[in-house]
Amino acid sequence: MKTTGTRARHPLARFLIRRILIALLLAWGITLVTFVLTNMVPGDPVAANLGQRALGDPAIVAQWKAEHGLDKPLPEQYLLHLQGILQGDLGTSQQSHRPVGDDLAAFVPATLELAGAAILISLVLGVAFGVVAALRRDRLPDHLLRVLSLIGISVPTFWLALLAFYVFFYRLQLTPGSGRIDPGMTAPGPITGLHTLDAALTGQWDVFASAVGHLITPALVLALYTIGLLTRFTRSAVLEVLGQDYVRAARAKGLPGRTVLFRYVLRSALVPIITVAGLAFGSLLSGTVLVEAIFAWPGVGQYAYKSATSLDLPAVMGVGLVVGVVYLIINLIVDVLYGIIDPRVRLQ
Structure with missing residues (x-):
């Protein structure tokens, strides 16, 4: 009876805790969905960001992919992306060459x-x-x-x-x-x-x-x-x-x-x-x-x-x-x- 009474005294606090835990779980889901959908977009980011002369040089293409983590498998890319989010790093914008967080x-x-x-x-x-x-x-x-x-x-x-x-x-x-x-x-x-x-x-x-x-x-x-x-x-x-x-x-x-x-x-x-x-x-x-x-x-x-x-x-x-x-x-x-x-x- 005492436990039941204690639970009944703070229904709003328990309600808020449940909602916050659900929100954290959904936030992780958002990172996964945005990563998957972004990588499913048709198009080649290398061709979109490098000129025609640079595209013809395999060394430059390989270096660009390595700088932006595109030479790694998708699961590893996602883990690095998630690690960066937890550290407050959203990566570097390829159009402004500034941190995405600053933009x-x-x-x-x-x-x-x-x-x-x-x-x-x-x-x-x-x-x-x-x-x-x-x-x-x-x-x-x-x-x-x-x-x-x-x-x-x-x-x-x-x-x-x-x-x-x-x-x-x-x-x-x-x-x-x-x-x-x-x-x-x-x-x-x-x-x-x-x-x-x-x-x-x-x-x-x-x-x-x-x-x-x-x-x-x-x-x-x-x-x-x-x-x-x-x-x-x-x-x-x-x-x-x-x-x-x-x-x-x-x-x-x-x-x-x-x-x-x-x-x-x-x-x-x-x-x-x-x-x-x-x-x-x-x-x-x-x-x-x-x-x-x-x-x-x-x-x-x-x-x-x-x-x-x-x-x-x-x-x-x-x-x-x-x-x-x-x-x-x-x-x-x-x-x-x-x-x-x-x-x-x-x-x-």
Whole structure:
């Protein structure tokens, strides 16, 4: 009985330990999958990185393979790759001739800033629109928001990015051009790599205003699809909760509508909303290639594209590892929020 009581006292701690162990196992699986898939890509990395004259010299080809570990069997290559990851070494990029870790440290913060702003806008607007649509079911606001959400889900992101750049920058000149800050400005000190946050921390408010101005248009373009998705999911979740007996009982007790909405309805509807938001953030982080190209945003999407076209295997595996780990971290955060919001989850 004493053991059972001790176990019951810390259900959230046991829940977190299980999730962390599963995340570590999945992280190992990501390293294996990225390595195998990268090496299955058709093409010869030697031909992609050496010139025609060098390819004709067997000694140069052998030396290049030896430098990049391509002269060893695949299992040995994987073990060396895994050993390097554990030591914080992701290899050397064949296109930039720099450590892949340094390249990712330069490019990942830009994508994180863009995807983070997009998901923040999506959460605020998507959840608010979904709640309004549910509370005004089958009325004019509901119909309008459902049409807008359908448009957001249906419109291709690359087309919307081109249209936004042409209209708001080229024609109306309401937003700044491409890049993360104005050309004449110096980027703030690399504290976090996020220009908006670094500028605010160092008190460079002119740089902060420029960074926000450059961030808002691509973030809104990326957020439109997620806003539509969250609007529809929030509406469905809130409508389902509104029909529960405990919500009717809370209203029958005479509780204020705001209390019923935030304490009873939204808390119960948060689980599916958090799930969609977590998946959407992972998709935004790994799917910004076209938007980054249109707005000349120096993020990991452009780095991954250039690495893939030049068969830069260490860089491709590094990008795959980073994206996979980000997904794991997001899923872990979502699982933790599940356990905090719904006690039934951590008791399972």
